[in-house]
Amino acid sequence: MKRAFLLLFLLLLGFNPGCGITELDKASIPLGLGVDVDGEQIVVSTELASPISPEETESTSDPAFYVISGRGPSVVEAARQITLQIPRNPLWSHTNTMIIGEKLARQDMALFMDFLSRNRHVRKNIPVFVSSQSTPEEILSVKPPIEPHPSIAIKNILNLQEKQVGIYVPIDLKEMEFRFLSPGIEPLVPQVSILESNTGKRLCLEGAAVFRGRKMVGSFNEMESRGYRWMSPRRIQGGLFLVPSPLHSGKLISLELSRSLAQITPKLQEGAIIMRIEIKAEGNFYEQNEAGELFTRERFQAIEELANQEIKRQILLSIDKAQELNSDVFGWGQMIKQNYPQQWGEMEGNWEELFPTVDKQIKVDFSLRRSYLADKSFNFQ
């Protein structure tokens, strides 16, 4: 009796098979997703990866990926247009990189954000970029060196520079969504551009897009982005920066950052808002392109002092630019809200007017720790 019941159920289930099934041989794998506008139309581009056979080597002439775009009045419509051109069902959950066209970013992000928050396929822990002087479609079409897929290449470049150079702070979809949704904090999204050279096209990170409200209002250049990075609330590790040499004017020395932590506390004093920014950083000596003994007590201190000034300069550049664009990318409003919830209630409405007037006190404490394999300067005799 029970068995019959069970069988009946299985049969009923059997009539309803394959809901949500996608066989892998009927699926295509989009690695990157780009959204842009073209006039009134929204353009969605995607980079579809060809399956990589483990046996064959690069001998096949098939390209590693195809870039396909669809256009339509809404994002979903445009994305569905893509399926008119490909024979396989795209598995959007494998999207690794999201690229927002600069045009769309400058026009209105509302075209896109609702789709993003609702969509259950696109994961929110993927990095997001804004294209710079190009469309996402063009960016996704650039064949990068070594790595076969441009989307994965950009993602890797971003993560690598975070550790090695330390210019741009990665931001994922979730973080971007959060910054759009919350008062007193705005997104800052790394920008990717195409570098034309005689050997062909290359992808390159360049600048960071600053948003205010619903749209992009400008961008940080490299120095400003570095300044922003110093103030990022999380502990940062890795990165390189240049300071003027204390011995030779006009010459630079490179320091490598091993860790840095920013502590930003807002203070409300007599109606004025002061952000107290304290940076504690540690780093190692990396190179100088001049001979001369730098490794003495005094010179170490001098280097540290110069580093402090350099860091402070970068931070100031960044803050000035942000205040000029009137976009609170640092999340100062959030900090005030967290520390002075009552006062924030009054400020929230006119934060846009208050933000450019915020004062800052910057204190940087950089310590030079080690000098790798040589503890004396290279001395030509």
Add this chain to the structure above:
Amino acid sequence: MRFIKSKKPEKIDIPPGELVEQALSPVLQDNREKLRILLAGCSDVVMRDFMLASHPPTPGLLLYFDGLVDKEQVALHLLQPLLTEQNTGDSSENLSPDEMLKRVQYRILSISEVKTLSNIEELLHHISSGDTVLLIDGCSSGLVAGTRSWQSRAIQTPENEITIYGPKEGLSETLRFNTALLRRRIKSTNFKIENMVIGKLSKTDVALFYIEHIAPRPMVEELKKRLEAIDIDAVLDPRYLVEFVADEKRSIFTQEQYTEKPDRLCGYLLEGRIAVMVDGSPMALIVPVSFLEYLISPEDYYINYIAASLFRLLRLGAFAIALLLPSLYVAVITYHHEMVPTPLLLTLAATRQGVPFPAFVEALLLDLTFELLREAGLRLPRAVGPAVSIVGALIIGDAAVRAGLVSTPMVVIIAATGIASFASPSYNAGIIIRIARFAFLIASGLLGFLGIMIALILLFVRMASLSSLGLPYLAPLAPFNWQQLGDIFIRRPWFENRKRPYLEGMENQWRQGKSTGG
């Protein structure tokens, strides 16, 4: 019956069925006639008439089955004294038949086991068990002499339960040898071996082994009751009995354990379990056991406990793999692609190019093929076996991939599953897993991971509702007992293993300490 009756116009026209129940008659000729009817057609029976060397000589009859007795013993210790013994004392002529019998039993026969019997049924049972029966004219009872001896397999290492360390002896088909093997290991008189006879035709000796005060009394009684209620013509293996005595008879979840190793059997007995052995089968049946005990290999107790614990965890993993791997794989690559890291998915997609079947069907086919190979390999003559496995594994597998029938990862998955299923130390558990695996596969084909989970809940519900002779099937996980779990997933060192796994009704739970009994 009627047919036989009409064919026998002799003095006795009682149907054999009633004949059997009769008592022995004092007239030897009478008995002889009855036995002749009963044993008609049994060509291996030997009826030896002789004259007892008394004054005057009394006719007697020796009765045995050829091949079951030690003929030398019969000749030397039975026949010879009877024929030649002049030990008649002073007034032997006056001896009554019963006294005569007593004298024969106590003073003449030089055989260690001798006892009297008085009815035909008993007589038949004894001779068919290999004893020799002696009937003397004038006596209404006969004598049985224990002369059992037959050709049997020597004590060998069991082939199916291979261990590297530990005792190597295996049980054999002869019940008496087995009791000896066990008695040698547990010398306490609390170790009880109770005999019963089951099977109307086979009259098989069935022995019940348990240790008093450790095995719960009610459990022993219950098992005995269930065994006694069995009405069957023959019992050839303990498996015949299990299907009568199990708590839940209609289930693929076997609720008992088999072993051929006396040391393992003793281990179970010392945990208060009851063993049943059937004469003619080397397999000992152990009840009650819980499902988790199928994870335990006897060897665990002979090697370092830390290593043994790790092996057990490994086996638990293998258990999970053998049960779930194909279904998980199907669920992941047809429903939940997002879980696969992208580079892997790209390769998986490439290997699936051109495979005509859905992943679910592919897994089902390959798994069935695997089962087929295994089944075929089991029955093959030893010389052919490896050849077939090579053909199966290498040629079919490789060719199927090349022909585009299946994808390579699927072959890997099924192979891994197969290997994992061999890691189970209990054949019983292996069977359960093999069957359940297909159920999981179907569930995952229907609803993906959710289907697997629902099947898993059903499995839990079903398994939790079972019991083995009152012991919950999933004990000590459900009902949960932390203390006992310490000897299931890992092996506790002996110095900490102070208590036996608890069974309801157990009198003495202590293995160590002053109250250790047994």
Add this chain to the structure above:
Amino acid sequence: MFRISHFQLYCILLLLVGPVAFLETPNILIIHLGCNAWLAAIGTIVPGILLAAMFQYIIKKSSQPFPLLLEEHLGKILGKFLGFLYILAFLLASSFTLRLFVDFIVTNVLPQTPISVFIGVLLLVGFVAIKSGLENLARCCELVTLLGLPFAFLIFLAAIIENWNPGNLLPFAYMDLTSFSLGLLSCSYVLGKMLPILSLAFFCPRQEKIRQVMFLVISTYVALMLATTLATLMTLDISMSNIATFPTFSTIRLLHIADFIQNIDIVFIGIWIMGVFGSVTIPWFMACYTAQQLFALKDYRFLAAPSSLIIGVFSILMGKNILELLAVSMHIIPLLYSFVFILLPFLLFLLTLFKPYPESATLAEPGSKAESSA
């Protein structure tokens, strides 16, 4: 006569309160309290203990298990009427849980599958479990808890560690009393679902330890709510969890461990189904059991089949769309639960205050007609 162990009781109660709350409560708490939601989660321990003490007191003052104790204290007619009400309430609780779960699955995992398939499958599982009796149900609950609870904590711990962001919890204690009490209420009304203890306690070997069991359940519940709320706040912050349909789930979706363990939401849902199985089946069992006791039937098992139909129909009719369902879950269900599972027992508690203790110190077995055989 069968017994259930204390651990089994713990598991049953936890499965009653845990799995559903886990999906909903953090959401409601964050809506009411924003970044201080976790304070309400901790605060729940106080009403929880009061509730447990109340149940304990009622048990002490009664000589018969739950549906019969209504008659014992309130008289035959009122007792029967209330008992009937409880049958309905249990059925409703069961079908609501089922529906919420099914909607969740359909929203997030398999949008094309009709909900009747899931309802059918889960009802089948529950049906099989109830058919095999309370003892077996208790064992299944044990398995589910053993499997699910560590996993749930592990996931949320991982989420908290990965998105460690205590700034999201600031400003500390900046909230008004109304919203705090609202949050507290919405977090603690769930504990009223522990009501089946009034029946189950009588199956336990030692009644004194029931207090500890209930306390453990409450602390686990609080810990679970705390972990979920903290993880959600740290990962999503207020603004994002406010627009998410199921913020707890969104949190899990974002989890990313060791680079290759990614998107494990489906594993989580799988484990969670087991919890939901408990949450659906136990009230359902209670409905059957109450009905059997109330109408002095021989067994409760045969009630499993008809009641499965009722639950199925209830859960399909519960709401047309997700908005309606969320409205039901935010407004109607709390009211219903608080009335049936908290207010009525409270009145009963007031009544028992003036009653003497039952004669025998050790409580009687559930009535002779209670259980045919285990």
